[in-house]
Amino acid sequence: MSDRKIKTVVVDDEPLARKGLRTRLERHTDVEVVAECQNGLDAVSVISKNRPDLVFLDIQMPGLNGFQVIHKLRELNQPIPMIVFVTAYDSYAIKAFDIHAVDYLLKPADDARLSDALKKVREYYSTQHQDEQSRKLVNLVAELTGDDCEEILRKLASGEEIETNPYPDVLAIKDGSEVTRVAVQDIQWIDAAGDYMCVHALDGMHIMRKTMKELEQELNPQWFVRVHRSAIANIRFVKKLVSHISGEYHLILQNDTELKVSRSHRDKVKAAMKM
Known part of the structure; x- marks a missing residue:
């Protein structure tokens, strides 16, 4: 040595x-x-x-x-x-x-x-x-x-068995004849646009044809939380949770994107942020 x-x-x-x-x-x-x-x-x-x-x-x-x-x-x-x-x-x-x-x-x-x-x-x-x-x-x-x-x-x-993570590390997003592999850990938030999902990741926005419910089931709930009927946020990219005088709550992401938190999802969001 x-x-x-x-x-x-x-x-x-x-x-x-x-x-x-x-x-x-x-x-x-x-x-x-x-x-x-x-x-x-x-x-x-x-x-x-x-x-x-x-x-x-x-x-x-x-x-x-x-x-x-x-x-x-x-x-x-x-x-x-x-x-x-x-x-x-x-x-x-x-x-x-x-x-x-x-x-x-x-x-x-x-x-x-x-x-x-x-x-x-x-x-x-x-x-x-x-x-x-x-x-x-x-x-x-x-x-x-x-x-x-x-x-x-x-x-x-x-002596109990520890199960491995059942959630994928990558989302395969098909666009016509092309398939883009997006790292799940890089996804900041997802919102709905009609019949499509807009996946906002560090490398930009990707469009995929899937329902919000299907996506929610694929993503690890330890990190991804439903904040609204049409939005899912990655807690790792959340900067703060802000309450307004009106009683509404909004999530502020690290890139300053603001996501409204619906009343029905407020408790779940607070729990995810350990509040």
């Missing part, structure tokens, strides 16, 4: 947990803690900016959990660093992630267990296997369902 230190980020919503882990890490001279994060959103920003070699990532966090942090980094085309999961769950449950993460730590982590984890980190680091580990981790996150992380771990602990 070279003399270059392992750039490390500690992510945990509990201040005492971050402090305790950092104190233990400081005893290892080849590890340099370059940042701490108290939530998943900060973690995405800090990891993208600092490009650390290693992240101690808490799984259970408000906002973005540990799995969602990895998914967001993937969406932003950011390299995935070596990951050591940190969790309060028992070893039986988290061992299912051994082949995807470098290692895991149970709270509160003791010195011996941390040393074992860092030994694995050094082995990955010195043999350049972190790329393989990152690929496996990304595959795991891509395969998980929309269940939150606690539910996933509960299923693992009880």
